[in-house]
Amino acid sequence: MVGAAASSCYASPLCTWFVAACMSVSHGGGDSRQAVALKSSGRSRRSRQQLTKCSGSGSSTTSFGPCNHYNALSSLFGSSSVSLNRNQRRLTRAATASSGGGAMAVAMDMEKEAMVDNKPPTEQRRVVVTGMGVETSLGHDPDTFYENLLQGNSGISQIENFDCSAFPTRIAGEIKSFSTEGWVAPKLSKRMDKFMLYLLTAGKKALVDGGVTEEVMAEFDKAKCGVLIGSAMGGMKVFQDAIEAMKISYKKMNPFCVPFATTNMGSAMLALDLGWMGPNYSISTACATSNFCILNSANHIIKGEADVMLCGGSDSVIIPIGLGGFVACRALSQRNNDPTKASRPWDSNRDGFVMGEGAGVLLLEELEHAKKRGATIYAEFLGGSFTCDAYHMTEPRPDGSAGVILCIERALADAGISKEQINYINAHATSTPAGDLKEYQALAHCFGQNPEIKVNSTKSMIGHLLGAAGAVEAVATVQAIRTGWVHPNINLESPDNGVDTNLLVGPEKERLDIKAALSNSFGFGGHNSSIIFAPYK
Numbered sequence: 167m168v169g170a171a172a173s174s175c176y177a178s179p180l181c182t183w184f185v186a187a188c189m190s191v192s193h194g195g196g197d198s199r200q201a202v203a204l205k206s207s208g209r210s211r212r213s214r215q216q217l218t219k220c221s222g223s224g225s226s227t228t229s230f231g232p233c234n235h236y237n238a239l240s241s242l243f244g245s246s247s248v249s250l251n252r253n254q255r256r257l258t259r260a261a262t263a264s265s266g267g268g269a270m271a272v273a274m275d276m277e278k279e280a281m282v283d284n285k286p287p288t289e290q291r292r293v294v295v296t297g298m299g300v301e302t303s304l305g306h307d308p309d310t311f312y313e314n315l316l317q318g319n320s321g322i323s324q325i326e327n328f329d330c331s332a333f334p335t336r337i338a339g340e341i342k343s344f345s346t347e348g349w350v351a352p353k354l355s356k357r358m359d360k361f362m363l364y365l366l367t368a369g370k371k372a373l374v375d376g377g378v379t380e381e382v383m384a385e386f387d388k389a390k391c392g393v394l395i396g397s398a399m400g401g402m403k404v405f406q407d408a409i410e411a412m413k414i415s416y417k418k419m420n421p422f423c424v425p426f427a428t429t430n431m432g433s434a435m436l437a438l439d440l441g442w443m444g445p446n447y448s449i450s451t452a453c454a455t456s457n458f459c460i461l462n463s464a465n466h467i468i469k470g471e472a473d474v475m476l477c478g479g480s481d482s483v484i485i486p487i488g489l490g491g492f493v494a495c496r497a498l499s500q501r502n503n504d505p506t507k508a509s510r511p512w513d514s515n516r517d518g519f520v521m522g523e524g525a526g527v528l529l530l531e532e533l534e535h536a537k538k539r540g541a542t543i544y545a546e547f548l549g550g551s552f553t554c555d556a557y558h559m560t561e562p563r564p565d566g567s568a569g570v571i572l573c574i575e576r577a578l579a580d581a582g583i584s585k586e587q588i589n590y591i592n593a594h595a596t597s598t599p600a601g602d603l604k605e606y607q608a609l610a611h612c613f614g615q616n617p618e619i620k621v622n623s624t625k626s627m628i629g630h631l632l633g634a635a636g637a638v639e640a641v642a643t644v645q646a647i648r649t650g651w652v653h654p655n656i657n658l659e660s661p662d663n664g665v666d667t668n669l670l671v672g673p674e675k676e677r678l679d680i681k682a683a684l685s686n687s688f689g690f691g692g693h694n695s696s697i698i699f700a701p702y703k
Contacts, residue, residue, distance in 0.1 A: 297376020452689025
């Protein structure tokens with residue numbers, strides 16, 4: 167309340183007019199009081215009462231010291247002397263001016279600023295997808311990746327990166343071959359964590375896929391180009407190596423171990439390489455990371471803060487500390503003898519998720535900006551939402567799927583469409599006993615009456631890419647829109663009780679004319695996210 171009163175004292179255009187009038191009177195501008203009185207005659211009684219409170223009884227209005235409410239606000243922070251804000255300084259200067267006309271000029275200038283701050287909203291800018299890049303166990307470009315998904319090929323195999331014979335889980339969606347040649351400088355390739363290398367290559371591939379050549383890039387306003395690519399785990403391998411080196415001596419540590427371990431540095435390095443000076447940061451919300459990054463990037467474009475955004479997620483934690491951590495959580499499948507059958511969303515014999523690794527990046531662009539440069543538009547981003555279960559670090563709510571349902575409903579509202587318009591869902595579905603069923607119940611609640619709805623899980627073939635999952639699945643969703651084909655759910659041999667397989671895509675790819683598509687991602691901490699794409703029309 168104190169803050170509100172103080173704000174009203176110094177920001178209100180009405181208060182500005184009254185103060186200017188008082189200052190004008192003190193310098194002989196008698197006519198100004200009458201003029202201001204006429205201006206303010208239609209104002210509310212509440213505004214006049216606020217002004218009276220600010221003036222204080224028995225004090226001179228011409229001295230214009232800080233009002234009691236402002237002093238009360240400053241006392242909350244343990245200080246009786248608070249620096250004057252911009253408007254106060256202007257009014258103080260005006261109070262010492264030699265003429266009332268100067269005070270009125272300052273007041274009018276302030277009111278003009280207030281009018282600019284409260285300008286009416288313009289027509290909302292539309293956001294489209296014009297490029298995509300991926301690094302996955304099923305391919306290093308969107309077309310190869312999606313063709314493997316359509317064929318039902320699995321990218322799950324035995325871990326080869328290190329000796330994991332002592333672990334109860336020895337399988338993952340591991341990327342077997344990966345090259346940074348032509349994408350990242352050799353010196354950086356040796357020093358960087360894989361999550362950054364996947365991020366940089368996928369990001370640059372998205373630009374190439376979007377037709378952003380050097381000539382096209384030269385025409386971009388770099389101040390309105392941004393990068394928002396997150397990571398759930400960051401540079402765990404760099405950090406693990408630093409811990410091992412520390413056992414010998416701190417002198418053995420990689421001097422880049424701190425910056426290259428942080429989740430924000432991938433976005434920063436990509437922006438540095440491209441010279442993009444717009445919004446640049448990372449978000450880390452566990453396995454919901456990518457969707458958070460995509461929705462926030464779209465919002466930067468809608469608000470006019472950017473014209474172009476590279477967004478998505480990247481993670482690479484198929485290393486001893488990563489595998490061991492998830493084994494300790496008892497979250498992983500132990501179907502080591504049959505890796506391709508291990509990830510089985512909605513199947514009654516599922517026994518946990520399978521770790522994956524990689525990156526997914528979307529090139530989002532303001533519609534008119536994309537049209538002006540003649541870009542190929544793959545799909546339109548309609549909107550999305552976030553919610554929190556506020557229940558448990560890792561378990562879904564026991565009272566059903568209230569948080570997920572709320573997230574979906576808010577995403578539909580943000581996109582401005584009805585639930586009947588959604589006919590394809592790329593589900594989070596990780597192959598965990600509790601999570602799959604809770605999400606299915608939420609989807610059935612929201613879309614179960616739609617006979618056209620089709621639901622699948624990309625994780626059945628590539629495993630769970632953690633912070634990169636949502637971005638890779640967004641690529642799959644956009645590819646479904648582009649091609650008119652949705653990929654199968656593999657390993658769904660014995661559906662869980664209560665699961666209606668009519669809602670799910672079967673063991674083979676299916677034709678689907680997508681009207682609008684929803685992609686879900688949920689993360690440890692109760693983070694829920696839903697984003698919506700549609701064909702561009």
